[in-house]
Amino acid sequence: MGKVDLHTHTTASDGTGSPSRNVQLAKAAGLAAIAITDHDTMAGVEEALAEGERLGITVVPGVELSTVADGQDIHVLGYYANWRDDLWQQRLTGLRSVRDNRNELIVAKLVELGLDITLEEVIAVALEHSGGAVSGKTVGRPHIAELLIRKGAVSTMQEAFDRYLASGSAAYVNPPRVHPYEAITWIKEAGGVSILAHPGLYGNDELVEELIRSGGVQGIEVYHSDHGPQEEAKYLQLAEQYGLIVTGGSDYHGEREGKVFHGAIGSRTVDAGVLGKLKPRSNDGSSE
Template identity: 35%
Template sequence: MMAQYDLHTHSTASDGTLTPTALVDLAVEAGVDVLALTDHDTTEGLAEAAVAAADRSIHLVTGVEISVTWGAQVVHIVGLGFDPADKALQAGLAGLREFRHWRAKEIGRRLSKKGIDGAYEGAKALSNGRLISRTHFARFLVANGYSTDMKKVFKHYLTTGKPGHVSGEWAELGQAVEWINNAGGEAVIAHPARYSMTRSKLRRLIGEFQEAGGVALEVVSSSHSRDEIFTMARHAKEHSLLASVGSDYHGPETPWANLGRLSALPDQIRPIWDNWTIAAETDSA
């Protein structure tokens, strides 16, 4: 029996709503054999998740999702299997979190100018207090009646040209890949279809990503349609990239991103775990 992988998930260490321990428990319940915790710009939840995984029948892969500015667009790079103690990686992530802190206060100021008071304090109360994301603001706005659901609140308040939008200058693409590689990990372009890039632009992104040392494309994602999965599989094959899978799970509030419930990888592409020791152990169990 083939092992079940979910290599893109979030916890309360960033903008998920389950603690790392609760996430691991749910992954076991969902039949996941290999889990990666990939919180935004932090590895804070990995130690707790590792303790939880050690007591359960599941393998934990170290992970992180790094925010990157590429071509005036924000893209996300997932790092897998690295050493969380790497100093350069942690210094880079710390810089991104400092920007997140400034951005959160600025979002609060801009929303206040539009008559929405207490947004920063409300978002902070919904977070761990150390990493405040746009998702926390969105939850505050929904809870206080400014919108009926998360997708609408992003559309009307938090995207380009809207009251709470703040442009970000994140890590450079090559910089993020370098942090991951130097820490002994593998870099993956997260949910590539979600960026709505033209084919030529996506090819440019992939080309620069490969030149920097990136090795994989997240082919299967909860945000990818069946057609998008096969399109991303063709890109992976064409560029000789490995293929990854991930739900991008944030919590039970997002039922379209179910933990571990992922489509199988299309044939003729090589999974990122192909040479992982845990892959051999899990598939033979």
């Protein structure tokens, strides 16, 4: 049935390529399907679906929700949620408002540290990537990092995160967010399937297992650009132990300064057969 990349980002959040471009790259990589999983928004889904139909590539509507558990950022992927549902869209808007607040707090900290930066300049960077519209889209730390590079405050994206934007760095802030359990419930209520994203990035396997055991998450992202063979084997065993759907994806964010973040489209995949487990089902048990 071919291979699928179930984790990619576009200009609807902090990726550098349009939704159409991601689908084109999936076609070029010989994939059967690609998921669009922007942070706290599904604004790129419609464009991707149209391009997928044109190119004969299946597009999986997705999202990556930002949550916090025990002070740790946890990301939950949701697939096939009904992006036209009003309540779901209200909830996504609320999540983006938390991101907006975080951006304001980060910029304030950077100013305190003596950097010449404004929130308006950050939004202008996001506007460049999104084609001049940010409504329903996400502005995030990569846009701040890009502005810091332009201003000569840092030389690379990595330096921007290491010095200012990553957890524990000088300008990092982590405002209150929803708990993963709540995000999982929201995804379910919107008709979608929830997957715990890149567990290897959290550095807390005890918390990961607790979220799996008690939170109702339906799958786990075993294969990810930042997972090594040992991590993949560990999380595959965990998936088998708890009967979870096994997914994987590149977490593609596009290219900056000649470097692809986190991996190229198609660099981490799973068999397309997994789509049958992710698609919503009708009352008679058949896939819709």
